[in-house]
Amino acid sequence: xxxxxxxxxCGRSASKGNxxxxxxxxxxxxxxxxxxxxxxxxxxxxxxxxxxxxxxxxNTELVALFKQLSPNGVLRLGGNSSESCWxxxxxxxxxxxxxxxxxxxxxxxxxxxxxxxxxxxIVSLAGFLQATxxxxxxxxxxxxxxxxxxxxxxxxxxxxxxxxxLYFQIGNEPDFYPEPNNRTRPExxxxxxxxxxxxxxxxxxxxxxxxxxxxxxDVGASSDWIExxxxxxxxxxxxRLIAVSGHYYPMGPPDDPTVxxxxxxxxxxxxxASTKVIVDMASEHNFGYRMTxxxxxxxxxxxxxxxxxxxxxxxxxxxxxxxxxxxxxxxxHGGSRNILKAALNNxxxxxxxxxxxxxxxxxxxxxxIAGETDFGFVxxxxxxAMFMVQQFVGxxxxxxxxxxxxxxxxxxxxxxxxxxxxIIFNKEIDDAxxxxxxxxxxxxxxxxxxxxxxxxxxxxxILLAGSEITPNAPWTPQKTEECALSNAICSVSVPATSALxxxxx
Ligand code: BDP
Numbered sequence: 001x002x003x004x005x006x007x008x009x010c011g012r013s014a015s016k017g018n019x020x021x022x023x024x025x026x027x028x029x030x031x032x033x034x035x036x037x038x039x040x041x042x043x044x045x046x047x048x049x050x051x052x053x054x055x056x057x058x059n060t061e062l063v064a065l066f067k068q069l070s071p072n073g074v075l076r077l078g079g080n081s082s083e084s085c086w087x088x089x090x091x092x093x094x095x096x097x098x099x100x101x102x103x104x105x106x107x108x109x110x111x112x113x114x115x116x117x118x119x120x121x122i123v124s125l126a127g128f129l130q131a132t133x134x135x136x137x138x139x140x141x142x143x144x145x146x147x148x149x150x151x152x153x154x155x156x157x158x159x160x161x162x163x164x165x166l167y168f169q170i171g172n173e174p175d176f177y178p179e180p181n182n183r184t185r186p187e188x189x190x191x192x193x194x195x196x197x198x199x200x201x202x203x204x205x206x207x208x209x210x211x212x213x214x215x216x217x218d219v220g221a222s223s224d225w226i227e228x229x230x231x232x233x234x235x236x237x238x239x240r241l242i243a244v245s246g247h248y249y250p251m252g253p254p255d256d257p258t259v260x261x262x263x264x265x266x267x268x269x270x271x272x273a274s275t276k277v278i279v280d281m282a283s284e285h286n287f288g289y290r291m292t293x294x295x296x297x298x299x300x301x302x303x304x305x306x307x308x309x310x311x312x313x314x315x316x317x318x319x320x321x322x323x324x325x326x327x328x329x330x331x332x333h334g335g336s337r338n339i340l341k342a343a344l345n346n347x348x349x350x351x352x353x354x355x356x357x358x359x360x361x362x363x364x365x366x367x368x369i370a371g372e373t374d375f376g377f378v379x380x381x382x383x384x385a386m387f388m389v390q391q392f393v394g395x396x397x398x399x400x401x402x403x404x405x406x407x408x409x410x411x412x413x414x415x416x417x418x419x420x421x422x423i424i425f426n427k428e429i430d431d432a433x434x435x436x437x438x439x440x441x442x443x444x445x446x447x448x449x450x451x452x453x454x455x456x457x458x459x460x461x462i463l464l465a466g467s468e469i470t471p472n473a474p475w476t477p478q479k480t481e482e483c484a485l486s487n488a489i490c491s492v493s494v495p496a497t498s499a500l501x502x503x504x505x
Contacts, residue, residue, distance in 0.1 A: 019432040019493065022404025026413045026422065026437060032397040033326035035414065036288075038135060038166075040319075040390050041074035041331035042066075042368060043293040045343045046139060047081035048335050049121040053373045056124035057131040061377040061471035065369050066132040068475060069383065070390055075129070076292045076331040078139025078172045078218065081343035083184060084111045085141050087153040089119055096145045099184060109299065109347045110182050114144070122160045129164035136164050137215060137245075137292060137331075142171030142197075143184035147204035155208040167213045167242055169292070170201050173220030191228055199236045206240065215243035218292055226278055230285050243328075244282045245292040250314075252298030253347075254365070259302050261310040261456065265408060265427045268314065272321045279326040288328030295333045296382075300340050300348040301365030309381050309453035309462060309497065311366065316385030316451070316499055317425045320412040323389065324397040332382065334367025379469040381462040384451060387469055388501055391421060404433050409494065411435075418442070420504040426494040429456065436491045443504045446483035446490050451499040 048054050055075075057063060066073065086095050095114050129136055138157060140150045154168065171177075174194050177185040185193070198216065205212050214237065217229045226246055234241045250267035251259050275289075282289040296306045296314055305311060315332065322330050334340075341348045348364070363370025368386060371377030379387075395414025400422065402409050408427040413420060420440065426433055439446070449465035462468065466479025483502055484491040494500060 018430060018496075019434055020405055020407060021434045021436075022402060022407070022409065024400050024402040024411050024435055024437045026420075027399045027401075028440065030398055032324065032399070034396050035323045035392045035394065036328050037393050038070070038072050038074050039323060039329045039393060040070045040386055041076055041329055043076040043078065043331035043333040044335040045079040045081040045339045046077045046085045046117070046141075047079075047115040047342055048339050049077065049085070049117040049125065050115055050339075051373065052118055052121040052124045054336075055121070055128040057127035059128070059373055061371065062369065063128065063131045064471040065377055065379055065383070065469075066134055068469060068471075069387055070393070071133050073134045074137060074166060074329055074331060075134050076137040076139070078137075078169060078293065079333065079343055080110060080172060080182075081115060081339065082139045082172050083141050083143030083182070084113065085115045085117055086145060086149070087117045087119065087122065087156065089152055089156045093152070096141070096149055098144050108183070109344045110184075111342060111345055115342070119156065122157055126160040126164070129161060134164070135166045136161055137166050137169060139169040139172055139218065142174065142201065143177065143182065147201040150201060151204045151208040154205045154212065158209045158212065167215040168205065169215050169218050169245065170198055171216075172218055173247060174198070174217060175219040175222035175225050191225055195229070195232055195236075199233065202237055202240065213240050213242045215245050215290070215292070216241070218245045218247065220247050223274065223278055227281060230281060230287065234285060234287075242287070243290055244278070244287045245290045246278070248291055248294035249298035250296065254297055254299055254302040259297055259305075261305045264296055264305055264310065264314050268317050268321060271318060272325050275322055275325040275327055283326070289326075290329045290331070291322060291327055292331050293333045294330070295366040297366060300344055301367075303365050304457050306366035307380060308457045308459050310456050312381040312385035312451060312453075312462065313425055313427050313497060313499060315382045316388055316423070317410055317427070319386065319389040320392070320423055323392060324399060324412050332368050332386065334364050334369065336372055337364050340364035377471055379471070381453065381459070384462050384464050384469055385499070387464065387475070388423060388449070388451060388499065391501060392423070395421060402435070404435065407431055407433060409433050409435070422502045422504070423499065424492070424494050424502075425499045426496060428496050430496055432493060432495045434491065434493045436489050439485070439488050439490045439504055441488055443485070443488065443490075445505045446485055447503045447505070448481045448483055448492060449477055449501045450479075450481070452495075453497070456497045
């Protein structure tokens with residue numbers, strides 16, 4: 001009844017120019033999933049380990065940003081490049097034979113060379129995980145290595161990172177292996193062949209690492225592979241299979257003219273329902289479903305969208321949807337620009353565009369953290385959105401219905417120990433909204449943090465509660481606001497292309 005009452009107040013308000021009034025209703029009594037404390041994560045190319053100084057405890061800025069985001073997030077290593085990586089465990093280890101990519105086609109995006117990872121990178125990675133408190137999902141080269149070689153690598157890796165290892169994965173996006181995609185397997189290769197090979201490989205690893213556990217199938221897009229993988233792989237691997245995983249890129253490649261911010265903003269509408277199908281199926285088998293890789297636009301991101309405030313509005317909403325649907329975690333993909341370039345056979349469009357427009361050239365376009373060991377690291381707009389959603393860790397997530405003349409405004413709520421939080425995204429380009437919503441009777445105040453930017457395509461001066469997140473000092477809110485609260489109705493105004501969190505007390 002509260003919502004109906006509120007809705008009668010909805011309409012364009014004459015006094016506030018472009019501001020539209022709307023209402024939202026939190027489903028206070030609905031049951032929702034608890035957002036796990038290791039929900040937040042990054043995904044990097046495995047080839048990032050070519051440089052032992054990158055994931056290293058000495059890389060203090062990167063350590064600081066990881067810690068600021070989460071005291072116990074998840075670092076996932078994998079990606080296209082993983083299919084070309086080999087770990088030089090010792091002097092006797094030799095490179096595997098590359099079976100891909102037998103094509104002259106320059107437009108094909110898979111790497112043509114092998115990437116050697118020095119053993120010292122695993123030693124520094126262990127130190128990095130120790131320094132950050134993060135755990136690891138390590139993705140092996142299933143495309144171009146052998147099970148014997150992987151087992152050898154696994155034993156070494158396990159020896160160094162066992163205290164931080166969540167699970168191993170074998171292969172990146174195996175649903176794309178057959179011709180004409182990644183081309184590491186023949187056209188005739190399908191799920192059945194994959195499963196057989198995957199199980200053999202896992203069993204070989206177990207011979208060398210008796211307590212190894214695995215996640216999979218880490219598919220690029222085929223949710224039907226996940227559905228087939230859950231019962232079949234768990235029947236074969238039993239309790240060693242502990243998680244299911246997939247990837248998500250709503251659009252791409254960046255040089256497609258239809259790949260725009262406007263299109264990106266529409267994509268989140270479909271994400272909830274498709275996530276829920278897999279979450280439900282996974283939970284029937286007691287698996288958590290993790291989105292181990294993804295970002296706004298495949299093939300490295302779209303400059304002007306993936307590296308701006310637009311990516312924060314998309315990404316914050318995307319993470320909130322996945323948490324509300326019961327996904328146990330999300331790893332947003334990124335890393336160094338040169339590594340992404342190598343992982344994509346140099347297909348990283350827009351280089352000049354981005355440089356001319358002032359994008360910092362040290363990171364891939366979509367990376368949440370941009371930087372290189374020689375230049376230092378910065379938190380991109382997308383990182384700020386991850387930081388906002390991180391505030392919901394430990395909360396039971398609740399659905400929120402927003403009614404605001406069909407404007408693109410969404411909200412999500414969470415509660416822990418009777419303390420409610422609400423996050424709101426306004427993805428409208430022109431319209432500000434004034435939203436009213438009912439709060440529980442015990443609530444006496446609401447404090448608000450806003451995420452703001454000079455423009456939707458701004459890359460810099462992204463402020464959360466008036467303060468930028470940097471590696472140099474712990475973030476603290478500089479500018480908070482108190483919400484208007486009367487008769488258990490809270491009112492907030494949400495400017496166009498902004499987001500906010502309300503902490504109710
Ligand atoms: C994914 C790959 C990742 C790429 C990404 C992209 O796993 O390695 O970097 O696409 O195209 O499919 O940006």
